[in-house]
Ligand SMILES: C[S@@+](CC[C@H](N)C(=O)[O-])C[C@H]1O[C@@H](n2cnc3c(N)ncnc32)[C@H](O)[C@@H]1O
């Protein structure tokens with residue numbers, strides 16, 4: 023039976039190290055490991071410095087990156103120990119570790135289990151060696167399969183990430199990727215549409231015509247195929263990119279989408295506390311310098327009522343929850359609620375949105391353009 027969590031205070035830890043720079047990635051990381059120890063120690067210090075920011079019982083801890091699986095057992099353990107010393111983590115349900123296939127071994131998995139890491143998010147991305155090579159991943163398909171063998175035998179609760187819409191990909195190449203997963207009874211799958219981010223190697227390769235641009239039509243076809251295919255296999259498409267077997271939704275994701283309180287530690291990590299978004303500097307040296315002086319190199323922004331309403335629209339449309347017009351009605355100006363009502367009615371009459379149990383959802387045939395649909399509804403100050 024699926025359990026409903028009404029409130030999930032959560033903690034995110036950003037580990038900014040990777041073995042190789044994947045060509046598409048614009049997350050914050052470095053491929054130099056020289057400051058690894060200093061960063062781990064500084065994350066522990068940051069946890070102590072910010073211990074008064076959350077008195078709630080923490081339900082979910084998520085190690086993301088970068089590549090948390092690069093860390094030694096002692097590093098992860100010392101971060102969890104710091105969390106235990108400074109926050110109430112006794113009732114934590116999930117401790118997730120993002121993990122790259124080339125870091126997976128029986129020894130590492132046993133290490134993670136021994137320190138209570140009870141969920142793995144495995145970044146497979148593709149089972150196709152040509153695609154993995156274009157991505158500049160540090161693993162090949164053989165390593166991906168081996169890691170999946172080990173994880174699926176050791177963990178009940180785990181997730182696999184795949185990327186669709188690669189240059190030169192087709193529905194057939196994607197079917198191979200998604201169908202390979204069927205050999206395992208995977209409780210959670212995340213499928214990301216490849217994004218060509220500024221300042222990435224992928225963007226410059228496309229610009230220099232060394233590689234084909236992505237084809238949105240193919241991406242769309244691959245998206246709808248995945249959606250139908252996984253739903254038939256009883257996966258719940260609980261968010262645009264996320265599919266889970268009942269009860270295996272990622273608790274940290276649920277916390278973000280419910281706009282529950284979360285604290286993020288480490289360079290570039292984001293926090294959300296009482297309508298404030300805060301984010302740490304995306305630079306390891308500046309982060310370390312700040313912590314050395316007992317200071318946080320952090321930025322923050324207070325969300326306006328319109329910002330909160332826009333987040334509710336965006337997240338609501340991306341998740342299976344939809345969004346509630348009645349809730350937004352009491353948050354924003356009359357002018358803005360009139361605008362929103364008009365836009366929603368117009369899109370319902372065009373078959374793009376639907377109303378179900380008083381909540382607004384994107385109609386099945388328009389799901390691929392969900393983010394575009396929500397931006398048409400956004401309110402401005
Ligand atoms: C930032 S990574 C961290 C996890 C781990 N280092 C890995 O690569 O598997 C989290 C996920 O974001 C996704 N991702 C990162 N950049 C992306 C992009 N430009 N387009 C689509 N997905 C992306 C990848 O699928 C990846 O598994």
Ligand code: SF4
Pocket residue numbers: 039040041042043044047048049051087088089122145
């Ligand atoms: S996708 Fe993962 S492994 Fe690759 S550079 Fe980004 S964070 Fe590092």
